Amino acid sequence: MALEIIDSCVNCSACEPLCPSKAIFAAKPHYLIDADKCNECAGEFDDPQCASICPVEGAILNSAGEEMNPPGSLTGIPPERWAAVQAEISAR
Amino acid sequence: MSLQTTEQTVSPAFAPAGGGCGAGSCGSTASQMNGLSDEVRAKVQDHPCYSEDAHHYFARMHAAVAPACNIQCNYCNRKYDCANESRPGVVSEVLTPEQAVKKTLAVAAHIPQMSVLGIAGPGDPLANPQRTFATFRQLAEKAPDIKLCVSTNGLALPECVDELARHNIEHVTITINCVDPDIGAKIYPWIFWKNQRVRGREAAAILIEQQQKGLEMLVARGILVKVNSVMIPGVNDEHLKEVSRIVKAKGAFLHNVMPLIAEPEHGTFFGLMGQRSPTADELKALQDACEGNMNMMRHCRQCRADAVGMLGEDRGAEFTMEKVEAMEIDHEAALARRQAFREKANAELEAKRARAHAPAPTTQVVTFHRPARKPQGRPVLMAVATKGSGVVNEHFGYAREFLVYEATEAGVKLIGHRKTDKYCGGSETCGDGESRIDRIIRALEGCEVVLCSRIGIEPWGALEAAGICPNVEHAMEPVEEAVMAVWRSLLEAGKLGGVGQGERRA
Numbered sequence: 001m002a003l004e005i006i007d008s009c010v011n012c013s014a015c016e017p018l019c020p021s022k023a024i025f026a027a028k029p030h031y032l033i034d035a036d037k038c039n040e041c042a043g044e045f046d047d048p049q050c051a052s053i054c055p056v057e058g059a060i061l062n063s064a065g066e067e068m069n070p071p072g073s074l075t076g077i078p079p080e081r082w083a084a085v086q087a088e089i090s091a092r
Numbered sequence: 093m094s095l096q097t098t099e100q101t102v103s104p105a106f107a108p109a110g111g112g113c114g115a116g117s118c119g120s121t122a123s124q125m126n127g128l129s130d131e132v133r134a135k136v137q138d139h140p141c142y143s144e145d146a147h148h149y150f151a152r153m154h155a156a157v158a159p160a161c162n163i164q165c166n167y168c169n170r171k172y173d174c175a176n177e178s179r180p181g182v183v184s185e186v187l188t189p190e191q192a193v194k195k196t197l198a199v200a201a202h203i204p205q206m207s208v209l210g211i212a213g214p215g216d217p218l219a220n221p222q223r224t225f226a227t228f229r230q231l232a233e234k235a236p237d238i239k240l241c242v243s244t245n246g247l248a249l250p251e252c253v254d255e256l257a258r259h260n261i262e263h264v265t266i267t268i269n270c271v272d273p274d275i276g277a278k279i280y281p282w283i284f285w286k287n288q289r290v291r292g293r294e295a296a297a298i299l300i301e302q303q304q305k306g307l308e309m310l311v312a313r314g315i316l317v318k319v320n321s322v323m324i325p326g327v328n329d330e331h332l333k334e335v336s337r338i339v340k341a342k343g344a345f346l347h348n349v350m351p352l353i354a355e356p357e358h359g360t361f362f363g364l365m366g367q368r369s370p371t372a373d374e375l376k377a378l379q380d381a382c383e384g385n386m387n388m389m390r391h392c393r394q395c396r397a398d399a400v401g402m403l404g405e406d407r408g409a410e411f412t413m414e415k416v417e418a419m420e421i422d423h424e425a426a427l428a429r430r431q432a433f434r435e436k437a438n439a440e441l442e443a444k445r446a447r448a449h450a451p452a453p454t455t456q457v458v459t460f461h462r463p464a465r466k467p468q469g470r471p472v473l474m475a476v477a478t479k480g481s482g483v484v485n486e487h488f489g490y491a492r493e494f495l496v497y498e499a500t501e502a503g504v505k506l507i508g509h510r511k512t513d514k515y516c517g518g519s520e521t522c523g524d525g526e527s528r529i530d531r532i533i534r535a536l537e538g539c540e541v542v543l544c545s546r547i548g549i550e551p552w553g554a555l556e557a558a559g560i561c562p563n564v565e566h567a568m569e570p571v572e573e574a575v576m577a578v579w580r581s582l583l584e585a586g587k588l589g590g591v592g593q594g595e596r597r598a
Contacts, residue, residue: 010171011186012215014160017222018287045287053284055161055170074164076281077364085356085364 001063002038003048005031008059015050015060024050132345135262135316137441138207138434139239140403142263142318142346144391144506145444147403148482148571149437152208152241153199155192156183156398157223161215162247163283163299166361167322167352170215183214183398184408189226191413196231198416199400200238201426203407204433205480210241212265213397218248221255228259234423237430239263243320247283247299249306257313264310265318265348266303270328271335273297278327281361304342311343318346318389323370323378324362325352336382347382348389351375372496372538376507390506393493402480404493404509469588471500474575475510475536475560477544484566484574488547496539497571499579504572510535533558541578543571 002023005015009030016024016031021044023037033050040063041048051060051068057075060068071079140147161170187195200206209231211217217224228240242256243265256264270276276296283295290298310317319339321332328335336347352369354362361367370378379388393403401407475494477486493511497504512532529551536542542560545567555562566574582588 010159012159012161012170014162014215014219014284047288049287052287052289053160053162055164074282075169075361076166077361081364082359089357 001040001042002035003033003040003050003063003068004035004061004065005033005050006059006061008056010056010059012055014053014055018049018053020044020049132316136345137438139241139263140208141210141241141265141389141392142316144389145441145482146207147391148478148480149205149441150207151203151205151400151402152210153196153206153400154210154212154395154397155196155227156186156214157189157192157227158211158213158217158220158397159186159215160219161213161245162219162285163216163245163295164281165245166279166281166367167324167354167363169359169363171359183396185398185413186214187413189223189230191416192227193230193234195411195413195416196238197235197423197426198419198421199407199411200235200430201419201421201423202410203401204426204429205402205437206238206430207434208239208241208263210243212243216245216248217242218244218252221248221252225255225259228261232260235427237427241265243267244306245299246303246306247285248302250302250309253306253309253313253315256310257315261315263316263318265320266307267320267322268300268303268307268335268339269321269324270296270331271300271304271338272331273300275328275331276300279322279324304338307339307342307344316345317343318348319344320348320350320392322352323349323375325368325370325374327367329370329374329378332378333381336386340386345387346389347386348392349375349379349382350392350394353394372508372510379507390508391495393509404479469501469579469583471498472541472579472582472588473498473507473539474541474543474578475539476571476575477542478571482571483568484543484571485545485568488542488544488551488562491544494536494539494542495571497575499575504575504579510539529554533560536560541582543574543578 005024007030011026011030013026013031016026019038020041021037021039023034024031025034048068054060054069055074057069057071057073058067062068071082136142136146138146138150140150140152164170196209209227211224211227224242231238232240240259240261241263242261244267246266246268249264249266269279273293273296276299277293280296280299282289282291283299284290285295285298307317307319317339319335321328321335323329323332332349336349339347352362352367354360354367354369356363379390382388391403395403396406396408398408399406400411474497476484476497477488477491477494478484479486491512493509495506496508496510498507512528512535532551533555539560541563542555543563543566546564547562552562563578566577569577579588
């Protein structure tokens with residue numbers, strides 16, 4: 001049982017000091033979670049702390065590999081709107 | 093900018109009674125400075141972000157040591173990192189406190205105008221208290237002459253006020269976009285509060301409470317507070333008048349209403365959802381409306397969280413960590429250069445103030461006030477190309493921005509600036525292929541005159557064709573004096589209407 005930080009992490013560092021298990025560490029190219037130390041904040045907090053402050057949708061996965069903060073959940077930007085604008089910009 | 097250019101700003105004709113900008117328009121007007129204690133004046137006179145006068149002389153830098161944030165704003169995208177963009181929250185490299193101190197010392201050695209180190213992100217400085225305060229502590233030891241400054245969203249402010257005071261921080265900027273949680277819910281999707289992500293109205297209510305509490309605590313400790321507000325049309329534009337009244341009543345020193353920056357390519361909620369930015373006219377109207385209550389800042393450039401140099405320039409590329417590491421610096425000589433520059437600049441500013449406060453002489457080269465006569469002549473907006481020292485000293489073609497002044501019978505007032513490049517300073521033909529001169533003409537909408545030190549024949553013709561009159565007759569003259577002189581010549585030429593004619597400010 002452990003969370004995982006993936007490559008959409010922007011290295012903002014917000015999660016690192018919050019981790020009660022000191023499982024999060026700075027690494028290249030992005031922060032990582034030591035799976036042996038992470039207990040998903042069980043018994044410490046209602047919500048995993050890293051996933052509660054992370055500003056990037058999709059950057060943290062749960063032990064099932066699912067996004068803790070799925071697209072649209074933090075910014076309110078509907079994923080289809082984001083995709084449409086991306087397509088428009090790359091077509092320029 | 094050289095010390096020599098600086099000296100030219102002291103001219104006998106400069107700034108008679110009531111000169112400079114209009115009463116209460118900025119952090120440095122004669123009337124405002126009149127009301128300030130010597131202690132407060134000393135705090136702002138060399139801070140470019142707190143004093144309009146100081147911004148013509150002094151430089152600042154932001155150290156990007158604070159990447160973490162504790163809230164999300166709808167005008168911010170935490171994924172951004174682009175060297176060609178200049179706007180808040182954008183940085184090229186995040187620094188450790190040690191690197192930041194090294195960089196600050198390098199900048200202060202190469203730019204004697206450097207007077208302030210600010211920490212403004214790219215996240216929130218007070219959401220990274222260890223990094224922020226470690227930077228302040230180390231810099232205060234090594235360069236005690238550099239003022240320290242911080243810009244925060246306010247959420248963690250109350251718990252940090254004592255530590256800010258301990259570190260001798262004299263200036264704090266709080267971004268306050270609302271005092272109404274229903275409006276806040278449209279600006280902030282979530283905050284991180286007491287170990288939870290809190291959303292919606294509840295989040296906004298907590299943030300607002302913390303901001304107001306922090307403001308009161310800072311004022312109680314004698315720390316100067318500037319309030320930044322982002323003007324978001326249809327969301328908080330009308331509401332910011334109330335914000336202005338409230339923060340003024342609580343003792344904020346200066347209010348800076350900035351236009352929303354929202355392009356789809358920035359990837360922000362507002363940018364992607366089609367929220368528009370205010371026009372220059374709308375921004376000015378709101379700033380004018382707030383001005384009755386509050387000292388308004390008009391010279392903000394909405395700079396990057398790693399900006400370096402005078403407010404209108406960004407010299408960050410000269411001071412990457414790679415370059416800084418390779419520099420050999422004589423810190424004592426650098427300190428002596430800074431002190432020499434400050435003495436000169438402060439003496440000039442003091443002379444300016446003395447003139448502004450002196451009783452109006454009977455004869456005057458330029459007269460700002462003629463109280464015996466009824467006002468005549470309509471207000472005119474003029475754009476000025478300057479690279480510092482408060483004089484008209486920039487070539488039209490080199491200007492990356494123009495300062496916009498409003499001239500009226502009552503005097504000259506800075507009302508803002510217009511960038512000639514897009515926020516992205518990439519290729520010339522980036523985007524729609526609009527030519528540079530077309531872009532400048534569009535940026536100068538509403539301005540009738542452009543003052544610069546020189547200008548080529550081609551742009552001269554293009555400006556004239558667009559109804560904007562280029563003027564190089566006042567090269568190297570103090571800006572306010574030059575603008576007033578042009579306004580008077582327009583008036584005398586009968587181009588501004590007489591009494592009862594033309595537009596009139598309310």
